[in-house]
Amino acid sequence: MIAGDLERLIQLLSRLPGLGPRSARRAVLHLMKKREALMLPLAEAMAKAADSIIACSTCGNLDTQDPCGVCRDSRRDPKLLCVVEEVADLWALERSGAFKGGYHVLGGTLSAIDGRGPEQLNMGRLLDRITGAREVEGSAVEEVILALSATVDGQTTAHYISERLADTGVKISRLAHGVPVGGELDYLDDGTLTAALRARRPA
Amino acid sequence: MIAGDLERLIQLLSRLPGLGPRSARRAVLHLMKKREALMLPLAEAMAKAADSIIACSTCGNLDTQDPCGVCRDSRRDPKLLCVVEEVADLWALERSGAFKGGYHVLGGTLSAIDGRGPEQLNMGRLLDRITGAREVEGSAVEEVILALSATVDGQTTAHYISERLADTGVKISRLAHGVPVGGELDYLDDGTLTAALRARRPA
Numbered sequence: 001m002i003a004g005d006l007e008r009l010i011q012l013l014s015r016l017p018g019l020g021p022r023s024a025r026r027a028v029l030h031l032m033k034k035r036e037a038l039m040l041p042l043a044e045a046m047a048k049a050a051d052s053i054i055a056c057s058t059c060g061n062l063d064t065q066d067p068c069g070v071c072r073d074s075r076r077d078p079k080l081l082c083v084v085e086e087v088a089d090l091w092a093l094e095r096s097g098a099f100k101g102g103y104h105v106l107g108g109t110l111s112a113i114d115g116r117g118p119e120q121l122n123m124g125r126l127l128d129r130i131t132g133a134r135e136v137e138g139s140a141v142e143e144v145i146l147a148l149s150a151t152v153d154g155q156t157t158a159h160y161i162s163e164r165l166a167d168t169g170v171k172i173s174r175l176a177h178g179v180p181v182g183g184e185l186d187y188l189d190d191g192t193l194t195a196a197l198r199a200r201r202p203a
Numbered sequence: 204m205i206a207g208d209l210e211r212l213i214q215l216l217s218r219l220p221g222l223g224p225r226s227a228r229r230a231v232l233h234l235m236k237k238r239e240a241l242m243l244p245l246a247e248a249m250a251k252a253a254d255s256i257i258a259c260s261t262c263g264n265l266d267t268q269d270p271c272g273v274c275r276d277s278r279r280d281p282k283l284l285c286v287v288e289e290v291a292d293l294w295a296l297e298r299s300g301a302f303k304g305g306y307h308v309l310g311g312t313l314s315a316i317d318g319r320g321p322e323q324l325n326m327g328r329l330l331d332r333i334t335g336a337r338e339v340e341g342s343a344v345e346e347v348i349l350a351l352s353a354t355v356d357g358q359t360t361a362h363y364i365s366e367r368l369a370d371t372g373v374k375i376s377r378l379a380h381g382v383p384v385g386g387e388l389d390y391l392d393d394g395t396l397t398a399a400l401r402a403r404r405p406a
């Protein structure tokens with residue numbers, strides 16, 4: 001007995017990650033109560049973003065312009081290039097404020113199970129950026145930071161990129177493993193503890 | 204460095220119940236990947252529902268027509284009226300398929316803490332429906348089922364409605380308390396177990 005228009009909205013909303021049919025129904029009823037304040041602005045913002053947001057043809061970041069804000073920003077260090085899996089990872093690094101170089105979004109990892117090879121990723125463009133840029137004086141990438149997940153697929157991808165870049169002479173680094181800041185030792189897995197112990201530093 | 208259009212979409216999405224900033228960001232990146240298949244249809248469905256869906260002036264249900272599909276359905280028993288807090292509860296009862304009477308959606312419960320009195324709820328209309336209908340031969344409500352939450356506010360509201368309807372001669376009932384079907388005794392709270400024991404029936 002749910003009206004067709006509502007049923008369709010619930011069905012579409014429930015396809016978002018983190019929302020099932022139950023939470024989609026709850027969300028729709030919340031929207032119906034906040035029609036002017038939330039529902040119409042949300043519909044409009046969604047249509048607008050679908051229209052205006054594009055992937056940067058250089059790095060794969062999402063922005064209203066191509067090249068994106070990060071690639072256009074002349075204050076950022078062109079000698080540092082941070083390779084991430086997804087735009088979400090780029091956002092996470094930007095929130096930390098700890099990195100002021102350029103990015104390259106792969107759009108995933110290599111995966112034997114899911115059948116993703118280098119050609120499904122933004123990989124050729126990465127090699128072009130590094131080898132190509134090295135031919136232009138002054139804008140050469142000197143260090144590639146592989147900020148990939150500490151999963152089998154993430155590390156396979158990191159290894160693949162390292163191999164491909166071996167001849168270019170560019171410095172390749174990875175994120176450090178260790179105890180998360182604020183993390184309790186008791187709750188950490190053995191792998192993290194082992195890595196933190198091995199990479200211990202003088203206090 | 205997130206583009207304004209994306210930032211706004213994330214901010215609006217994070218106001219949905221069950222979504223925080225983190226899951227809203229994830230949802231937006233998912234939408235950007237499924238622009239044609241999900242993002243545009245969702246924006247459209249949301250705008251359409253915001254425009255087409257109205258609250259039934261009789262019972263408070265949401266539908267494209269007023270009176271709503273339930274109120275218009277002549278196969279339903281007009282002698283039974285089920286009072287619920289929210290449209291979500293009406294949907295839950297409809298999914299069970301166990302009730303074939305009419306509904307009345309209060310739009311919440313009485314709440315001393317949140318300052319919700321009878322005038323903030325769809326209460327006057329409920330009394331009108333019961334007393335008014337009893338004057339019209341043949342369409343009289345004979346039983347009001349109070350399907351309200353087993354919370355303090357829900358039970359206060361049930362008590363208030365019972366008092367207000369005391370003079371009308373209408374039969375008033377409540378949902379049974381007991382062990383949920385499929386529920387394990389071990390995980391049940393004491394109140395439910397006590398109620399289930401008291402209301403035990405011959406096997």
